[in-house]
Amino acid sequence: MREAAFVKQNKEKWVAFEKALDSNSKIDPDYLAELYIQLTNDLSFAQTYYKKSKTLLYLNSLASQAHQKIYINKKESGNRIIDFWKIEFPLFFANHQRTLFYAFAIFMVAVAIGAISTIYDDSFTRLILGDRYVNETLENIRNGNPTGIYQDDGALGMFLWITKNNIQVGMLCFAAGLLTSIGSGYILFNNGIMVGTFFAMFSNEDVAVEAWSVIMLHGTIELSVIVICGAAGMIMGNSILFPGTYSRRVSFVKGAKKGLKVLISTIPLFIVAGFIEGFVTRYAFMPSILKYAILLLSSVIIVGYYIVYPNYLKRKNEEIHRAQIT
Numbered sequence: 001m002r003e004a005a006f007v008k009q010n011k012e013k014w015v016a017f018e019k020a021l022d023s024n025s026k027i028d029p030d031y032l033a034e035l036y037i038q039l040t041n042d043l044s045f046a047q048t049y050y051k052k053s054k055t056l057l058y059l060n061s062l063a064s065q066a067h068q069k070i071y072i073n074k075k076e077s078g079n080r081i082i083d084f085w086k087i088e089f090p091l092f093f094a095n096h097q098r099t100l101f102y103a104f105a106i107f108m109v110a111v112a113i114g115a116i117s118t119i120y121d122d123s124f125t126r127l128i129l130g131d132r133y134v135n136e137t138l139e140n141i142r143n144g145n146p147t148g149i150y151q152d153d154g155a156l157g158m159f160l161w162i163t164k165n166n167i168q169v170g171m172l173c174f175a176a177g178l179l180t181s182i183g184s185g186y187i188l189f190n191n192g193i194m195v196g197t198f199f200a201m202f203s204n205e206d207v208a209v210e211a212w213s214v215i216m217l218h219g220t221i222e223l224s225v226i227v228i229c230g231a232a233g234m235i236m237g238n239s240i241l242f243p244g245t246y247s248r249r250v251s252f253v254k255g256a257k258k259g260l261k262v263l264i265s266t267i268p269l270f271i272v273a274g275f276i277e278g279f280v281t282r283y284a285f286m287p288s289i290l291k292y293a294i295l296l297l298s299s300v301i302i303v304g305y306y307i308v309y310p311n312y313l314k315r316k317n318e319e320i321h322r323a324q325i326t
Contacts (some may be wrong), residue, residue, distance in 0.1 A: 006046070006049075006050070013035075014059075021062075035066070036066045039062060039063055039066060040063060041320075043060065043063050085265075089265055090309050091310065091313045091317065093306065094310035094311055094313060094314035096231065096258075097311065099235055099238065100227070100228065100231045102185075103184070103185075103227050103230040103231040103234055104227050104231075106185050106188045106192070107188045107189070107192040107223075107227050109189075109192070110190070110196065111195050112196060113192075113196060114128065114193040114194065114195065114196025114197040114198075114200065115196035115199060116196075117197070118197045118200035118201060119200050119204065122204070124197065125201050125204075128193060128194055129194070129198065129201070134201070136149060137201065138205070141202075141207055145284065146202060146207045146284075147211055147214040147281070147284045150214075150281045150284070155279045155282065156278065157278075158277065158278040159274050159275055159279060160274075162273075162274045163273075163274030163275075166222055166225075166274060167270050169191070169229075170225060170226060170229035170263065170266055170270060171229070171263065172187055173187045173188060173232070173233050174232045174236070174260075174262075176233050176237075177232070177234060177235070177236035178236070178237075179237070180237040180241050181233070181237030181238050181241065183233065184230045184234045185234065187233070188226075191226060195223060198215075199215075213292070214291070215281070216295055217276055217277075217291060217298075218273045218274075218276040219273075220299055220302065221269050221276070221298045221301070224306075225269045225273065228262065228266050228306060232263045232266075233259060235255055235259040235262060236258070236260075239251045239252050239256070269301075280294070
């Protein structure tokens with residue numbers, strides 16, 4: 001559709017919406033929210049087909065005004081939290097799949113570098129992981145329990161410490177976005193080097209499958225969520241580098257809010273990963289079918305909630321929008 005036809009088709013609706021926002025009379029917040037959804041659909045369409053146009057600038061401005069008025073006046077319903085996890089966040093994150101892919105690519109390249117460096121240079125392992133940790137792990141391997149390090153402390157204390165530590169790592173990945181997306185990419189790269197070195201150490205000792213199947217009980221969620229936190233930081237960092245139609249300050253504020261929303265989504269998963277590491281991973285000799293069931297379920301949760309479900313909602317939303325404009 002040409003821009004002129006798009007404007008002609010929707011102009012009356014936008015003008016009416018703008019007058020409603022400027023009105024001093026009280027507006028039904030639910031009605032305003034309904035109009036806002038239509039407006040954001042139009043904005044999304046304009047961002048796709050009419051980049052750098054005056055129409056896009058106008059809709060950006062109108063959407064910002066509407067957002068402020070809605071969230072100042074609208075009473076929160078009891079289902080607000082449920083709606084956030086079920087609809088709002090997945091639909092929002094569907095627009096950041098490319099950033100997630102870049103974060104994942106950076107992390108996996110670093111994992112490969114760490115693994116290859118460890119395989120071809122034994123000293124690299126100690127350089128990255130430290131002598132104490134490596135010596136303790138090698139001793140456990142000689143005793144026939146490669147992942148015995150996860151059984152040293154009490155389950156509750158380990159759960160609390162690991163959860164706290166993982167959340168701190170995730171927050172660091174996000175906060176590094178203040179140095180632009182390069183900062184978050186750097187933190188992801190460092191973590192990837194450590195993970196690659198860690199996994200390759202077990203491969204060098206010929207206990208790779210035995211160790212990895214235990215470590216990934218918690219690692220599937222834990223490592224995935226660290227990558228997602230890195231993507232959150234990159235979202236914030238990209239808002240500084242690429243402000244688009246906004247001023248750099250406004251773009252940064254919006255990017256920070258978006259990144260923070262992603263970061264918040266990971267906290268429950270960090271708790272789940274910490275629980276598994278504290279209470280489940282210690283049972284290294286559990287039946288293999290149980291191990292792989294946990295691994296599969298963890299993978300389905302991550303891929304389903306952060307990739308499959310958001311894209312499903314986005315396609316569904318686009319179909320509704322196309323039906324409205326035809």
